[in-house]
Amino acid sequence: MDLRFFEIYRSSEYLGLLGQGVATSAGLTIAGGVIGFTLGILLAVTRFERIKVLGLVAAGYVDFIRNTPLVVQMFFVAFGLPTLLCYQWPFWAHALLALSLNFSAYFSEIIWAGLKSVDPNQSEAANALGLPRYVVLWRVLLPQAMGKMFPSLSAQFIFLFLTTGIISEISVKDLTYAGVFIDSRTFRSFEVFLTLTVLYILVSLLFKTALAKLEQVSMHWKFVR
Amino acid sequence: MKLLKSLATAVVFALPFAGPAAADLSDILEAGVVKIGVPESFPPFGSLNEEGEHVGYDVDVAMLIAEDLGVEVEIIPIVSKQRIPFLETDKLDLVISTLGANPERAKSIWFSAAYAPFYTGAFGKDALEVESIDDLAGLKIGLTGGTIEDIQVTEEAPEGTEILRFGDNAATQAAYVAGQVDAIITSNVVAAALSEANPGLDLSTKYISKYGASFIGVEKGEVDLLQWVNVWIMHKKLNGTLNDISLKWLGQPLPELPTF
Amino acid sequence: MKDILVTLLGKPEGIILFQLIEASQFTIYLSLIAFTGGAIFGGILTLLRILPNKASQRGATAFVWLFQSTPLLMLLFLTGLGAPRFLGLDIRPWTAAVISLTLHSSAFMADVWRGALESVPTGQWEAARAVGLSFFRSVQKVIMPQALRAALAPTVSFMVQIIKGTSLAYIIGFHDLMAIGKRWANATVAGSEPFIIFPIMALIYFTLCYPLTLWSRHLERRLGTSPKTLIVTTA
Numbered sequence: 001m002d003l004r005f006f007e008i009y010r011s012s013e014y015l016g017l018l019g020q021g022v023a024t025s026a027g028l029t030i031a032g033g034v035i036g037f038t039l040g041i042l043l044a045v046t047r048f049e050r051i052k053v054l055g056l057v058a059a060g061y062v063d064f065i066r067n068t069p070l071v072v073q074m075f076f077v078a079f080g081l082p083t084l085l086c087y088q089w090p091f092w093a094h095a096l097l098a099l100s101l102n103f104s105a106y107f108s109e110i111i112w113a114g115l116k117s118v119d120p121n122q123s124e125a126a127n128a129l130g131l132p133r134y135v136v137l138w139r140v141l142l143p144q145a146m147g148k149m150f151p152s153l154s155a156q157f158i159f160l161f162l163t164t165g166i167i168s169e170i171s172v173k174d175l176t177y178a179g180v181f182i183d184s185r186t187f188r189s190f191e192v193f194l195t196l197t198v199l200y201i202l203v204s205l206l207f208k209t210a211l212a213k214l215e216q217v218s219m220h221w222k223f224v225r
Numbered sequence: 226m227k228l229l230k231s232l233a234t235a236v237v238f239a240l241p242f243a244g245p246a247a248a249d250l251s252d253i254l255e256a257g258v259v260k261i262g263v264p265e266s267f268p269p270f271g272s273l274n275e276e277g278e279h280v281g282y283d284v285d286v287a288m289l290i291a292e293d294l295g296v297e298v299e300i301i302p303i304v305s306k307q308r309i310p311f312l313e314t315d316k317l318d319l320v321i322s323t324l325g326a327n328p329e330r331a332k333s334i335w336f337s338a339a340y341a342p343f344y345t346g347a348f349g350k351d352a353l354e355v356e357s358i359d360d361l362a363g364l365k366i367g368l369t370g371g372t373i374e375d376i377q378v379t380e381e382a383p384e385g386t387e388i389l390r391f392g393d394n395a396a397t398q399a400a401y402v403a404g405q406v407d408a409i410i411t412s413n414v415v416a417a418a419l420s421e422a423n424p425g426l427d428l429s430t431k432y433i434s435k436y437g438a439s440f441i442g443v444e445k446g447e448v449d450l451l452q453w454v455n456v457w458i459m460h461k462k463l464n465g466t467l468n469d470i471s472l473k474w475l476g477q478p479l480p481e482l483p484t485f
Numbered sequence: 486m487k488d489i490l491v492t493l494l495g496k497p498e499g500i501i502l503f504q505l506i507e508a509s510q511f512t513i514y515l516s517l518i519a520f521t522g523g524a525i526f527g528g529i530l531t532l533l534r535i536l537p538n539k540a541s542q543r544g545a546t547a548f549v550w551l552f553q554s555t556p557l558l559m560l561l562f563l564t565g566l567g568a569p570r571f572l573g574l575d576i577r578p579w580t581a582a583v584i585s586l587t588l589h590s591s592a593f594m595a596d597v598w599r600g601a602l603e604s605v606p607t608g609q610w611e612a613a614r615a616v617g618l619s620f621f622r623s624v625q626k627v628i629m630p631q632a633l634r635a636a637l638a639p640t641v642s643f644m645v646q647i648i649k650g651t652s653l654a655y656i657i658g659f660h661d662l663m664a665i666g667k668r669w670a671n672a673t674v675a676g677s678e679p680f681i682i683f684p685i686m687a688l689i690y691f692t693l694c695y696p697l698t699l700w701s702r703h704l705e706r707r708l709g710t711s712p713k714t715l716i717v718t719t720a
Contacts, residue, residue, distance in 0.1 A: 067645060067694035068687045069652035071663060075670065076687065079399055080680030088404050091389070162556040166653065169392040171370075171400075176558060181390070183566070184306055184371045187313075187333050190567035197559045204554055266671035273672035277500035302668055307658060314569035316577060316658050395671030399679075422673045 014182050018199065021178030024092075026203055028174065029161045032096055036103025037153075043108035045137060048115045058108070065105035071166050074098040078170045095167040103160055110152045114145030147219050154211035158204045165200075175199060250449035253318055258297040261287040262317040262442075265302035266395040268418040269474040270323050270341075270439075282341060282474040283321045283439075289466065290319070293457060304393035306371030309334055312442050319454070320442030323412065325373030335445050337454040339438035339482035340467060342475070345374045346433035348401075348416040349408030355431040361386045367406035369397045374410045377435065402426065410434075414475050438482050497676040501669050502685070508665035509689055515661065516648045516693075518583055523590025523647070524640065530591060531598035545595070552592035557650050560585035565657030578658035586650055593643055601636035602628065634708045642701035645694045652690070662689060 009015065046058040065073065078094035081087075089097075118141050126136040146153075168177035179196040183189050253259050263283045264271030271281035279300050291298030303311060308324055311317045312334055323343055326336040347355060347366070355361060358378070362385040368375055370390040379388060389406055391397040398419055401409045409416075413433060420428050441458070443451045461467045462479070471479040491499030533545035552560075565581035568574065576584075605628050613623035655664035663686070670682040 063695065063698065064687075064691060067649075067698055068690045069649040069663070071652045072666075072683055072687050072690065075667070075679065076683035079396075079670065080678075080683050082403055083678065084680040091405070162554070163558075165556050165558040169656075170396065171389050171391045177390075179562075180306065181370065183310075185329075185376075187309070187570070189310065190563065190571035193559055193562040193567045197555050197563070200556050200559060201554045265668055266673070268673060273668060273674060273677070275497050275500075275674050277497070277504055301658070303658065310566050310570070311658055314566060315575035393671065418673075 014178075014186075017173075017178040017181060018175070018195070020173060021175035022199060022203060024172065025161075025164055025174040025176075026207075028092065028096055028099060028167070028172070029157075029164050032099030032103050032164075033157055033160070035096070035100035037107050039100065039104035040107030040111055041142070043104060044111035044115060045142075047108070047112050049133075049137075062105045062108050065102055066109065070098070070102050070163055071169075073102055074166060074170065077101070091170050092172050094170060095172045099160075099164060099167070103157075106156050106160060107153060110149050110156060111142075111145060114149035114152075115141055117148055118144045143219075150211075150215050150219065154208070154215070157211065158207050161204055161207060162200060249447060250453055253294065253296060253450070256296070258299055259291050259294055260299045260301055260316070260318045261290070262301050262303045262308060262311060262320045262322050263287055264322045265304050265393065267323065267415060268422070269414055270412075271302065282470055283323065285470050285474070286340060286441075286467075287319070287321045289461070290321075290454070290457060294453075304371075305369045306392070308371070308442065312444055315444070318444075318450070321439075322442075323439045324442045325437055326440050327373060327376065329376070333445065335443045335447070335451050337441035337443060337451060338458045338484060339440055340458050340461075341439040341471070342480050342482065343437050343439045344413045344433050345377075345410060345435045345437065346413055346416075347408050347410050347431040348413075348428050349431055350427045351429045352427075353407060353431065355408065357432050358434060359383050360431075361408070364407040365389060365405070366408055366410060367391060367397045367400045368410040369394045373437070374435070378410050401428070417476075495676075497674050501677055501682065504665050504669070505662060505685065505689060508660065509662045509693070511659070511661040512648065512651050512663070513693070515579075515582055515586065515651045515654065515659070516644065519586030519590050519647050519651070520644055522583065522587035523594045526587060526591030527594025527598055530595040531602065534595070534599060535602065549592045549595045552588050553596075555589075557585065557589050558653050558656070560589055561653055561657050578654065578660075581657055582651070582654040582659045585654075586647060589650065590643070590647055593646070594640065597636055597639045597643060598632070600639070601632040604635045605631045637708055638701050638704040641697055641704060645697050645701075648690065648694050648697075662686060 043058040043062060046054045047062075049055070074095065077098040078091065082089065082094070122140055122144065123136060126140045131140075164174065165176035168174055168180060171177070175196060179192050183192045186192070263279060264281065266272050267281070269281055270283045271279060274280045279302055284300060287300060288298055301311075301317060303317075303320075303322065305322075308320045308322050309330060312320045320334075321340075323341070324336070325343060330336075347358070347361065349355060349364075353364070355364070358381050362383040365387045366378065366382070367389045368378060368391070370392065375390060382388060389400065391400060394411070394415070397409055397411065398415075400406050401419075402423055408431060411419075413430065416428060416430065420426055441454050443454060458467070462482075468479040471477060491503070493499060494502060530545045530549055533541040536542070561581065564576060564584045565578060568581075569576045609627055609631065610623060613627040618626065651659075651661060652663040654661060655667060658664075666682055666686040669677045670679040
């Protein structure tokens, strides 16, 4: 039983890989988060407004994504769809698509719950003022929903970040990929994966702080004393 | 009460899976089953056929070994990067999965004598002008992570070569078929099988870089098992069985294999 | 069973479907065991957190934080590859998967239990003590039954997370639905292309998970849910 961390840390090549991995994991998660969030709003609004068929489709999509594993979605997006629809993308693009679709379902569920929880009087008052529906949604309902749901959204984001390691399986050079590579060269599995765990935790703490800052900055109206 | 019932159920479910992999020869003989890792999807060495059975060169070798040991065989399909970790952590007794030998690996596991040829090279589109590894600059190369060719190419490829490492051989091949990479580094017979499976595929041999062989992986320290496997290989070489398997799966007689 | 499917669907498809369904049983076993273990450990952690002992509270909270912040994939790698190499122990994929998923679940279940306990009005505690019940008796007779009601919906919905979590275990050699499905998707047999296999696998997972999601929603309507657990565990 001997612990040898130095083999990993002595090599600048390995450190570089880890650094690149952190950047890729974080970057793809953020990109996926932004796209997923935008899509999520669309889905949530569609369901909330009960737009005929689209609302049901949105609900079905959300339920399907949330009741199937990310791995399966990812492999389908990376290997199934391209063959089916005859297109070629670099693998990080497949990963980004899979992550965005996956994130959008989880975010939309939270946003939808948020929209439902806004005082219905708000909606009535806005309508009474003669505001068009999209303004009501964009200026009145969504901001309040966001305000309530921000903690849930950021917790969900961090949770989803921790699940992104699987994109290493489609050769995306993320943090897990770096770890697996170093493990295959040094055979020091325990040290490598312990390091990865610490890195994942550090990055998620960074995200947490950043998101808390974001909340302060964008929703200053919540923090008025 | 409900808790106790759940616990009992859990234990009952866990029971069928009790019993660790025993890498020691006498343990294997006693247990009556040998766990052998074979390629999950690497035709003609190991792959699923229409019947849902695992077949291939390595699979045939595995089954014959079990037969001569006089035990049941548990064929465990694995991917390249799992071979050595699973052997080392006792999830497998033997690895018969196009395993190449190099000094780094020899620090962790033991290798038997060679039982099959394994020539690796680069294969790509006809139009590609590639004669040797140095011509790979500027190209996108696909290969499977955790393999000898992974280590070799990573070390020797020139600057500007983009190496895409995939989780397993199937992904590497799928990437080539989909046009995601310009060339792949793999075994020559595998490339042949790939061409056969995909008629019309633009795949031609660029160069053969390594005339190597496949070895059976044994856990470090298992002297009895290693000895037995080596005797088995020698026996099957002498009586022509390995030659038959080679003809069946590789379409060629067994060539001269490297020896220790 | 195999033959029915084969005659119905033809050669590779029938066999594929049979093997996938057969492999799903391991997914189910793993999920059930991880769930049971997670619920038990989660309960223990919660008890440690409500005990009037600073050390146990801090320890439990730290444990929960740690295992909520560690990716499940890392836990699997550590228990499946890291620990065996490091300790020289023989840890089989099954065992590693059970340990990883149980640790992972227990951290989240602890939060579910805590939310459920906190949703019980404080008046109940005081009333129980006022009537003369000891700490443990109050918990057992008064608090727990109410907390269990509030915990039920999020617990059922977390089961969905566990089932989805099992899909990562194939990496350390666990032979479940995901592993067998991926093997088939990789196979060069006609009729087992990725765009056929993965949707089928998604459907099987959906069939396992969706009923639980529906049940959880039903429970939420009938029994109410603790507001604090609205976050990630609601399916």
